Amino acid sequence: MQQVVLEAPRQVRVVDAPAATQGAGEAVVRLRLAGICGSDLAAYRGTSPLVSYPRVLGHELLVDVLACPDRPALVGQRAVVDPMTHCSHCRACRAGRYNCCANLEVMGVHVDGGLQEINVLPISRLFAVPAALPDHVAVLAEPLTVAYHAVERSRIRAGETAVVFGAGTIGLLIAQLLMRARGCRALVIDVAAGRLLIAQALGATPLQGDEPSLRKAVAQATGGEMAAVVFEATGVAACTRMTTSLVAQAGTIVLIGWNKGPVELDTVTLMRKEVDLRGSRNSVNAFPPVLQLLADGIIDAASMITHRFGLGEAGAALDVLDREQDNALKIVLEAH
Numbered sequence: 001m002q003q004v005v006l007e008a009p010r011q012v013r014v015v016d017a018p019a020a021t022q023g024a025g026e027a028v029v030r031l032r033l034a035g036i037c038g039s040d041l042a043a044y045r046g047t048s049p050l051v052s053y054p055r056v057l058g059h060e061l062l063v064d065v066l067a068c069p070d071r072p073a074l075v076g077q078r079a080v081v082d083p084m085t086h087c088s089h090c091r092a093c094r095a096g097r098y099n100c101c102a103n104l105e106v107m108g109v110h111v112d113g114g115l116q117e118i119n120v121l122p123i124s125r126l127f128a129v130p131a132a133l134p135d136h137v138a139v140l141a142e143p144l145t146v147a148y149h150a151v152e153r154s155r156i157r158a159g160e161t162a163v164v165f166g167a168g169t170i171g172l173l174i175a176q177l178l179m180r181a182r183g184c185r186a187l188v189i190d191v192a193a194g195r196l197l198i199a200q201a202l203g204a205t206p207l208q209g210d211e212p213s214l215r216k217a218v219a220q221a222t223g224g225e226m227a228a229v230v231f232e233a234t235g236v237a238a239c240t241r242m243t244t245s246l247v248a249q250a251g252t253i254v255l256i257g258w259n260k261g262p263v264e265l266d267t268v269t270l271m272r273k274e275v276d277l278r279g280s281r282n283s284v285n286a287f288p289p290v291l292q293l294l295a296d297g298i299i300d301a302a303s304m305i306t307h308r309f310g311l312g313e314a315g316a317a318l319d320v321l322d323r324e325q326d327n328a329l330k331i332v333l334e335a336h
């Protein structure tokens with residue numbers, strides 16, 4: 001079967017590999033569609049602090065269940081995949097927060113992922129996709145769980161205004177959840193004009209500029225109060241630093257973008273405003289509600305997917321993301 005291996009940074013190889021054998025509690029699945037994203041790009045560029053090589057990429061997966069002896073009802077169904085394995089005994093797991101398990105393994109990051117025709121996966125990590133949900137909407141389930149968790153972490157309330165740094169897939173999914181599922185306003189900041197146009201078409205207020213002009217725009221939009229929540233979804237140090245300046249008194253900052261290394265923040269402002277600074281990573285129990293949101297048409301999926309490639313063209317797809325060509329947002333690989 002075809003398998004996409006990242007042998008070293010920028011070295012993608014499509015190989016013919018044997019499929020794994022099925023064990024107890026596992027299902028054999030065939031890949032339909034896979035999304036690639038910023039974390040795959042970081043692995044490709046060699047800038048991810050978490051990835052080692054060689055690595056089979058792939059953590060945003062839509063599959064067909066081929067065999068599943070322990071849950072036969074799943075056979076023949078489409079499913080999305082929770083890409084995390086957790087230990088169940090560390091402090092985070094005991095607290096029900098397995099998304100930040102001390103021994104976490106994420107497919108395509110710490111362990112080999114799903115960019116291969118056949119995968120063998122634990123049944124507990126498969127979520128059946130409602131029949132009416134088209135493939136190209138269902139494939140957004142995994143990135144939407146990440147956005148969903150970030151919004152949950154923010155504890156934002158209806159009627160509040162948020163700033164979102166980054167009009168990439170995660171930033172735009174956060175903005176959509178805020179506006180369409182939470183009754184909030186979203187001010188979206190990015191350097192790419194094309195991405196801001198998408199943000200605007202989705203109903204967000206697009207913002208661009210240096211710190212003083214962004215401060216002014218956020219102040220104007222909030223009657224001087226600034227943003228109840230600032231989501232940082234770029235991983236760019238300059239943006240991370242600006243979060244303290246755009247957040248309101250008693251507001252919340254949620255960090256979702258991975259910085260390349262530690263970033264210095266204005267802790268005096270954090271103290272003065274009594275800001276809650278919260279990390280957000282992966283998601284917890286988010287697949288069922290996210291599939292419901294997608295099935296109910298709450299999320300505009302069509303505007304998020306900008307490119308489609310075949311599974312064997314994964315290298316070309318990563319190259320498009322790498323060179324930030326054609327306003328690339330979500331790229332999907334079609335396996336069959």
Ligand SMILES: [Zn+2]
Pocket residue numbers: 036037038039040059060143
């Ligand atoms: Zn992803």
Ligand SMILES: [Zn+2]
Pocket residue numbers: 086087088089090091092093094098101102103104
């Ligand atoms: Zn754990």
